[in-house]
Amino acid sequence: MTTIGVLALQGDVREHMQALSRIGVTPVGVRRVRELEAVEGLVIPGGESTTIDKLLRIFELYEPLRTRLAEGLPVLGTCAGMIMLATDIIGGIEGQQTLGAIPMTVRRNAFGRQVDSSEVQLTWRPDGSTMHATFIRAPWVESFGDDVEVLAVDEAHGDRTVAVRHGNAIATSFHPEIVAPGAVADDRVHALLAEIVAAR
Numbered sequence: 001m002t003t004i005g006v007l008a009l010q011g012d013v014r015e016h017m018q019a020l021s022r023i024g025v026t027p028v029g030v031r032r033v034r035e036l037e038a039v040e041g042l043v044i045p046g047g048e049s050t051t052i053d054k055l056l057r058i059f060e061l062y063e064p065l066r067t068r069l070a071e072g073l074p075v076l077g078t079c080a081g082m083i084m085l086a087t088d089i090i091g092g093i094e095g096q097q098t099l100g101a102i103p104m105t106v107r108r109n110a111f112g113r114q115v116d117s118s119e120v121q122l123t124w125r126p127d128g129s130t131m132h133a134t135f136i137r138a139p140w141v142e143s144f145g146d147d148v149e150v151l152a153v154d155e156a157h158g159d160r161t162v163a164v165r166h167g168n169a170i171a172t173s174f175h176p177e178i179v180a181p182g183a184v185a186d187d188r189v190h191a192l193l194a195e196i197v198a199a200r
């Protein structure tokens with residue numbers, strides 16, 4: 001069975017574990033280098049990118065993770081996780097570092113106060129269907145390299161790029177791990193990660 005890790009330093013780790021379990025993947029929390037070495041794919045959850053950045057360095061995971069990502073470890077970063085995967089940030093705090101797995105610039109807390117948190121219907125480009133997306137103090141992708149594929153755009157807020165793929169790395173501004181009360185879980189983003197892991 002496929003084993004996908006969830007970086008378990010801060011953020012909504014449990015929700016990602018649940019999403020992975022729903023699609024038949026074994027989720028494991030990653031806090032140590034040996035746990036990172038054992039996984040076939042990784043999720044970097046939403047939370048607070050400045051905190052995740054600091055904890056990565058405290059737990060001595062920053063360099064090993066950068067290396068594994070450079071070697072093509074399949075990864076999904078959501079919200080703060082998207083920020084962590086970017087090469088550049090607008091609106092980061094002084095000294096904030098990222099892992100540089102996707103050649104893109106993200107704008108932190110981009111949607112402004114009025115739309116701090118919102119629920120939006122997006123078109124999920126890989127299959128052209130509608131996806132219900134939850135945004136919480138989300139970043140958007142300001143610019144990206146030629147080899148970055150756009151997976152979703154938020155038409156409700158000025159056609160902002162909110163999901164991308166670059167090689168084995170996926171990033172979303174929104175939280176595919178969050179299931180709204182009364183809603184049916186939509187695990188297509190996690191399923192895409194599992195597909196990338198399986199194809200490798």
Ligand code: GLN
Pocket residue numbers: 045046047048049050078079080081083108109136137138139
């Ligand atoms: N604003 C947060 C950050 O900068 C991200 C918010 C989230 O992950 N829901 O890290």
